[in-house]
Structure formats: structure tokens, C-alpha cells
Amino acid sequence: MGRNQVYCCICGGPFLESGTRENEPGEWLCHPTLWTTVHNAKDGPESDMYKWELGMHTYLPYDLVDPVEDSQRRVLEQEATYQEHNMFLISESGEKVPAFHVVGNESALYLAAHGKCSQLVQRFISSRPETHDVFQISDKDEISSVKQLWQVIFTRIPASGRGFAYNVDHPTRYYGITSLHLTEWEPDNNPLAGECVEADPIEVPQLTECILDNLELYVPGIRSEATSTDLEDQDRGYNKLINKKELPWLWDLDEDVVRKKQRTGDWNWELLVDKLSGTDIYRPEDETLRLPLGLRNRRRIWKCIEDARLGDIQRQIGPPLLGFAVPMEGNLWDGYTPKSQQPTL
Structure with missing residues (x-):
């Protein structure tokens, strides 16, 4: 079996090892950023600790160890390098950490996103008529801060006390591309989809x-x-x-x-x-x-962000996803109907 590929929790695209795509399509996929939460402490910012617990017959969702007031918490974004097997090297500290997983019984928790997907999140937030720098969000509202997007993605993480999660589900399956979520990124399995995902969504020539x-x-x-x-x-x-x-x-x-x-x-x-x-x-x-494909990819990622709703998918409770997704039937780009588009009962 090949290695386990890790996928971005914002766009659903893969993380590629640094240097593998220099001056080639897909180079932007080699630049991850890690999101974690920290809180104000007496000696400065400290990482929030998250925990997992074993319930009667299954693992319970991750939760904060010692919750503090949301006003004292923020999301910290750090540049990193993808190593493989769900490990990332934080550029500033040199620490090697996994994404989407609590190590041991408790640890800091990291979300992995491409640097340019983080830029698109900031662009989306700046376009909102109002922003709310809080973690709380209604299940009917669009996100209006990085904190709120963290909260939405946090509720999507497959909870488990063992192993790793290599991807985080999305209500539309990132508009179909999770059918390409294999143990290793192989865009040749579907060249049209692969080329679109690899096209840079920020730097679009002409x-x-x-x-x-x-x-x-x-x-x-x-x-x-x-x-x-x-x-x-x-x-x-x-x-x-x-x-x-x-x-x-x-x-x-x-x-x-x-x-x-x-x-x-x-x-x-x-x-x-x-x-x-x-x-x-x-x-x-x-x-x-x-x-151009880069602009189409930008629009796809923007839709993924604007569709984000609290509780928009049911958490997976139990063993983690091992980098696989069930192949979709029908059009590759079709997915589930996002909560934002479902009728109000």
C-alpha cells in the first residue's frame, strides 16, 4: 500500500511535498499552513489542549480540556512543510505535528490548509458586510471570521482515539473531488478534475x-x-x-x-x-x-467557504477515515446538497 495522502480541509486538494512541483502546475499545493487555537495566559499565548474520550461503545468527539472564554482565544496560522503520512513540520518552531488528530489522550489540534486557501478565506471574510470575531455561529449563518470557520471545520473532524484522519469531509465532497482522495494523489485517474484542482486559484494569468x-x-x-x-x-x-x-x-x-x-x-x-x-x-x-482552470478552481473553493455551516455534516464517530472516500456515482462534480441550500422546514 502506498503512503496515506493528506487533503486540505478548505479545498479538498492534496498536500504535495516541497520541491516536487517547482515552476509546474500544482506548485501551490506544496505550501501548507496549519491552524490551531491558542488562549491568553499569564506568560503569553498558550496552545489550547484538546482531548478524546472513549464512550460506552465508541469514541466521543474531540473537546477542549480546559475551556476559557472565547474572547481570550484566537486562531493561530503557521507556515509549515508537508512531510507525508499526515506529518507537518512547523517552519518557525521546527516541531513536527499531525493534522486533524489529537495525540495521546490530549494535545494541541491542528487543521491543515493550503496557504492560498487561507488567503481565499481572508478574501471571503473581507467581502462580508459584517464580521464577528467569535467562535459562536448559528447553524444557518455564513462564516464571518476565521474563528467561525475553525468551529465549522472542527465539527467535521472524524473523532477517534487511535490512528490518523487524512481528510475532513465536506457536505458537497468539495464539489466532487473526494472521489480522487486515494492513498496517494494521482490526478491521471481523472485528468480533467486533476488539472482543475492543481490550477493556482490566486495567480490567474490574464x-x-x-x-x-x-x-x-x-x-x-x-x-x-x-x-x-x-x-x-x-x-x-x-x-x-x-x-x-x-x-x-x-x-x-x-x-x-x-x-x-x-x-x-x-x-x-x-x-x-x-x-x-x-x-x-x-x-x-x-x-x-x-x-481558465485557475479561475474555475477559485470559484469552487469560494463555494466551499460560502457553503460552510455549523453542523453541516454529521461527525464520523469511530475509526478514522484512512485517506479513502467512496467513489461517487454520476457527475464527478456533484455532491451532497449543502446545508446552505437545503429548504427550511
Whole structure:
């Protein structure tokens, strides 16, 4: 059997060993960050200790050893290097730790995420109209702080007193890619999915130009199901694209390039914004827009973050997942219906 591959708790993509993808697609997967929680103590910040207990017939979920007021706690992010077999080397301290697992009866607990996924989390939080720097969160609310995202992911961790957990489940299976969660990352098993996951979601070359290549000419008097014939609506569509409030994942859109494009003719901005707001553009096979895979991957990860809800999956109680997921039937990119999209009873 090959090694056990570890997967990011935000995007579901693999961690690759440093130096294996230099100047190649997937290089961004070689840069993890570890999240842990600390609290204020007399001599400075101290790591929160987590514990596991054996119940009547099964392991109970992880819990804090000595809870303190949430106002005294924060999430600490540390750069690290992936070693393999669920071990990470913290860059600053040189300490080697596992992710998603309490060592012994009690220890610090670390969540493993890609550095660029952490950046996307910060971008998402900065786009929220209000932020709440607390761990408490309603099961109906979107996350508005790193603390709240920690709490959501913490409730997804498969609890166990032995062995390691190599991945953390997601209500949509990270939009299908957990079917590729094998003992070792092998993107050739599904090249389309593998290429999309490995595409850098932050550094997207020619992002603005690629989006504008999808513009269609505005034809007065011709109305589609998605667009209006009103010139004022086209102006509103243009302003939505420029303001980015409805498309916050396009924070790096070059406004000057967009303004220059506007001056070159009458364009159907409303239709473009409508397509960019589509629910399926993260899929690499989507044909509504021509987009680079990095931007599709960004949209997929952004959806994973905005879908996060407290209690959105049932904890796995008992033996941990050993890096495997049950292959999905149907379209690779389909998953469970996230709690955020389920009807309210």
C-alpha cells in the first residue's frame, strides 16, 4: 500500500511535498499552513489542549480540556512543510505535528490548509458586510471570521482515539473531488478534475482579458431569458462587474481594462454578469463561459467557504477515515446538497 495522502480541509486538494512541483502546475499545493487555537495566559499565548474520550461503545468527539472564554482565544496560522503520512513540520518552531488528530489522550489540534486557501478565506471574510470575531455561529449563518470557520471545520473532524484522519469531509465532497482522495494523489485517474484542482486559484494569468473575451455585443430589441433590452440594465450590469459586490471572488479584476473595453462598443454586460453568477461555472466542462482552470478552481473553493455551516455534516464517530472516500456515482462534480441550500422546514 502506498503512503496515506493528506487533503486540505478548505479545498479538498492534496498536500504535495516541497520541491516536487517547482515552476509546474500544482506548485501551490506544496505550501501548507496549519491552524490551531491558542488562549491568553499569564506568560503569553498558550496552545489550547484538546482531548478524546472513549464512550460506552465508541469514541466521543474531540473537546477542549480546559475551556476559557472565547474572547481570550484566537486562531493561530503557521507556515509549515508537508512531510507525508499526515506529518507537518512547523517552519518557525521546527516541531513536527499531525493534522486533524489529537495525540495521546490530549494535545494541541491542528487543521491543515493550503496557504492560498487561507488567503481565499481572508478574501471571503473581507467581502462580508459584517464580521464577528467569535467562535459562536448559528447553524444557518455564513462564516464571518476565521474563528467561525475553525468551529465549522472542527465539527467535521472524524473523532477517534487511535490512528490518523487524512481528510475532513465536506457536505458537497468539495464539489466532487473526494472521489480522487486515494492513498496517494494521482490526478491521471481523472485528468480533467486533476488539472482543475492543481490550477493556482490566486495567480490567474490574464484574468480580466479572459473574462472579457466572453462579452457579446448588445443588440437592442432582442431579449433573452437572462437579459434585458434596456440600456440602463446594461449600465447596471457593467457597474456590478466594476463594483464586484455581487462577484467578490473577482477582487483582482482590472477596472482600467474593463473601462477601456466599454469604450470599444455596445456590449451585453448584463449577460456576462449573469453567466459569471451561474452556479456551475466552477466545473471545467462548463460551456457557458470560456474561463481558465485557475479561475474555475477559485470559484469552487469560494463555494466551499460560502457553503460552510455549523453542523453541516454529521461527525464520523469511530475509526478514522484512512485517506479513502467512496467513489461517487454520476457527475464527478456533484455532491451532497449543502446545508446552505437545503429548504427550511
